[in-house]
Amino acid sequence: MSHTALIGTGVMGETLLAGLLRAGWTPSSIVGADRRESRRHELEGRYGVRCVESPADAVDGADTVLLVVKPQDVADLLPAIAPRLSDRALVVSLCAGVTTGQLEGGLPEGTPVVRVMPNTPAQVSEGMAAISPGVHASEVDLEKAVHIMEAVGQAVVVPEKYQDAVTAVSGSGPAYLFFVVEAMIDAGVMLGLPRDVSTILVNQTMYGSAKLLVESDKHPNLLREMVTSPAGTTAAALRHLEERSVKAAFMAAMEAARDRSAQLGGS
Numbered sequence: 001m002s003h004t005a006l007i008g009t010g011v012m013g014e015t016l017l018a019g020l021l022r023a024g025w026t027p028s029s030i031v032g033a034d035r036r037e038s039r040r041h042e043l044e045g046r047y048g049v050r051c052v053e054s055p056a057d058a059v060d061g062a063d064t065v066l067l068v069v070k071p072q073d074v075a076d077l078l079p080a081i082a083p084r085l086s087d088r089a090l091v092v093s094l095c096a097g098v099t100t101g102q103l104e105g106g107l108p109e110g111t112p113v114v115r116v117m118p119n120t121p122a123q124v125s126e127g128m129a130a131i132s133p134g135v136h137a138s139e140v141d142l143e144k145a146v147h148i149m150e151a152v153g154q155a156v157v158v159p160e161k162y163q164d165a166v167t168a169v170s171g172s173g174p175a176y177l178f179f180v181v182e183a184m185i186d187a188g189v190m191l192g193l194p195r196d197v198s199t200i201l202v203n204q205t206m207y208g209s210a211k212l213l214v215e216s217d218k219h220p221n222l223l224r225e226m227v228t229s230p231a232g233t234t235a236a237a238l239r240h241l242e243e244r245s246v247k248a249a250f251m252a253a254m255e256a257a258r259d260r261s262a263q264l265g266g267s
């Protein structure tokens with residue numbers, strides 16, 4: 001019986017594995033591969049999924065192969081799995097920056113490849129994934145990749161030319177928001193709040209604001225205006241953020257993330 005091979009069981013590999021199992025996939029339908037022995041034991045114990053050391057052994061007989069290693073490890077991985085890949089096996093890569101062209105170039109001629117940029121809220125089934133097909137991927141292959149990513153959140157199909165920008169927005173995005181949360185908690189402590197009080201205030205404010213944004217379907221600008229009373233506290237705070245060019249800093253930061261994604265593809 002054919003299976004799904006999951007190559008790389010680190011942060012994102014485990015996120016996908018756990019999500020697929022939550023969505024009803026059986027442990028026997030997935031074979032993991034990781035070069036770290038301790039990690040293999042950990043995941044076998046936690047999920048009851050067989051984990052092997054060799055990616056080539058994991059892909060043997062698989063109809064779908066999920067590549068979830070660091071971009072820098074892809075160049076060595078492709079020649080290792082290529083000879084053992086089944087005919088028409090679908091290769092889905094979650095590796096930042098790595099293009100479908102690079103993947104196709106390292107795999108047997110005609111291998112269907114799909115490129116995905118996921119994010120870590122997939123750990124709570126609220127992920128955002130952007131998906132782009134390679135030249136040999138059929139509609140069915142694309143739907144299969146969408147189905148896999150919808151097990152852990154939402155998925156959109158985008159032209160591959162957008163993938164580096166997507167990486168800067170939703171791939172790295174959770175880190176920017178956690179950074180804001182961290183800054184607000186520290187600021188609350190600076191203002192004299194106990195850390196646990198500051199933490200719950202900020203966490204719930206982030207969660208509630210995200211829910212309001214999505215459920216109200218209102219533009220963030222309008223939601224911000226609703227908080228900002230004339231000559232009030234919010235206006236006083238926002239003035240400082242504007243003086244420090246926070247929006248421009250986000251733009252520069254995300255440009256750097258976009259450029260790094262493009263570079264990773266070349267490394």
Ligand SMILES: NC(=O)C1=CN([C@@H]2O[C@H](COP(=O)(O)OP(=O)(O)OC[C@H]3O[C@@H](n4cnc5c(N)ncnc54)[C@H](O)[C@@H]3O)[C@@H](O)[C@H]2O)C=CC1
Nearest residue numbers: 008009010011012013034035068069070071073095096118
């Ligand atoms: N962590 C995140 O928020 C996101 C990560 N990604 C992408 O997911 C990929 C994986 O990232 P993480 O899970 O964060 O990295 P990680 O370092 O936590 O996991 C990578 C795993 O792959 C294993 N590995 C590497 N080469 C191997 C090989 N040849 N054979 C077997 N196992 C091998 C490592 O032992 C490690 O457990 C990256 O390409 C990254 O760009 C994409 C979006 C978000």
Ligand SMILES: O=C(O)[C@@H]1CCC=N1
Nearest residue numbers: 096167170171172173
């Ligand atoms: O930082 C990174 O390179 C990966 C890709 C997007 C999020 N984490």
